[in-house]
Amino acid sequence: MKRYLLALTLTAALAACSSTPTKEQEGAAVEDRSGAPVATAPAQKPQTQTTGPVTKPLTDKSLSGNPLKDPANILSKRSVYFELDSNVVRDEFKPMVQAHARYLQQNRNQKVTVQGNTDERGSREYNLALGQRRADAVKQMMTLLGAQSEQIETVSFGEEKPRATGSDEQSWAENRRADIVYPND
């Protein structure tokens, strides 16, 4: 049922977004936008919800770990997996997508790319479009949860850059995926 609600809210978000014209023409220039005069340094660390002992992050930036690369941080998780012929972001991936959305909300100058992928079966070009649809589904959820549309470029690799190279169910499932990618990854 949660999934249906999510689908509904995503649909609403889609409807809202589709009326926003994109002025950007040169898609390659992802980092060229400098609209908001916000400080470029990461403003705040994402909140970690803990019970029991309270920990505090170091304020010394040079010593602090990059939350995007910290294996203990959910932000280090980047992949959303999809069912066959589906672009529905399943509930299990929502906390991760939400964490990235909040990170973008807190870092308005941060840009990301969401890369959609498919398994190898069928037309390469149609798969490219299906991968795009998956990337767009992740983006819609992120914008719904606080990220700005301009912060996220969605692209597709279709079936061209498989993480698993086998021709079996397990490989196909691994490749039905969208990855959230930061510029310095």
Next chain:
Amino acid sequence: MIRFLGALLVVSLLLAAGAARAALTIEITGAGASQIPVAIVPFRAEEGLGQRITPVVEADLARSGLFRTVDPGGISPVPHEPEQLNYEQWRARGAEAVVIGAVSKAADGRYDIRFRVMDVAKRTQIAGFVYFASENQLRLTAHKIADVIYEKLTGEPGVFATRITYVVKRGSRYELHVADADGYGAQSVLSSNEPIISPAWSPDGTRLAYVSFEQKKPVVYVQSLLSGGRQAVAAFRGSNSSPAWSPDGRQLAVTLTRDGNSQIYLINADGSGVPRRLTQSSAIDTEANFSPDGQSILFTSDRGGGPQIYRMPVGGGPAQRVTFDGSYNVSPRHSPDGKSFTFIQRNGGRFNVAVQDFASRQVQVLTDGGVDESPSFAPNSRMILYASRVGGRGILAAVSSDGRVKQRFTADAGDVREPAWSPVVNK
């Protein structure tokens, strides 16, 4: 003859552009319903050439599946002129036509290659031509001769003097290759660590449009085969893919996601100007392909649920669905004669090449490979080139539009995919 020299020029420039590569080998796995018996007599003085002519002609004709070559051995003297022909001997061997010819040195140092196609029953000349060629044009000349024989005896234009392009993946390396239609003389025109897909020939055969992922996303490029220079013509925000040339070579239909979902736009082939959106749907619209008259496009859309093939006027207007068999029909390509289109149809998890007639709406499934993709017509509408897989490796294959003749291309190494057959170069 001017037109012939133009083609030679293009090819010799191509040869200069890159190192020669290992050839594709083509084996025939099916034949035409009836085969025309033809004898190709070795041309006078061709033994002296670096590349003999008649073996190439004979291989071309045999590979088409429409000819049976009659052994010309043991006839003495070997005929090179019409008056030397003993028609009774050739009739006894079952030949309907005999090809004779001779090679000599022209005054300018090139070779003078003249040949005649003789009708055995009528004892008359069907065709006779002379070509002038330098050493590195001998193979092309042989293909031109095969084209003449093919056209005179089948009534359809031959396509032996054309080329094919395809992508080879070796390890993590991708190369875009151009080879002669018989697989000979393959050379790399682009090499990349990122995928290359969807190569498409410009109508004049001098440029290739393709999608490259080298910028960490799909971007459409147009590359000149003459200079090797290239240009990103669609690099908008999001994904850019599926280039299709307009018949006048000035525009490309491409799939862009700059405004949201995958939609088809028209752009100038030189990358100038602002894209004009052709399709207006909230679904996926992609894989555009122009009709030969340039008036309409076929494309793949899942606006009705699963992917099906639709047709719409380029000038604007509603799209009409044209495929109704099955739940997955993709990758449409018009036949150059405009009468039909080829596409990939999925049946029970198997992907095969099919062809549909526009007038009768009759669908014929032509292959049974199960993993076939990316079909494209030869410029005479007779053969369809496509990608398949055998033993876990990508290969190219071709099937005649009636499903009878089947060819398989094999490369020395690597995965071969994304083929496209060049147009006939008319300049």
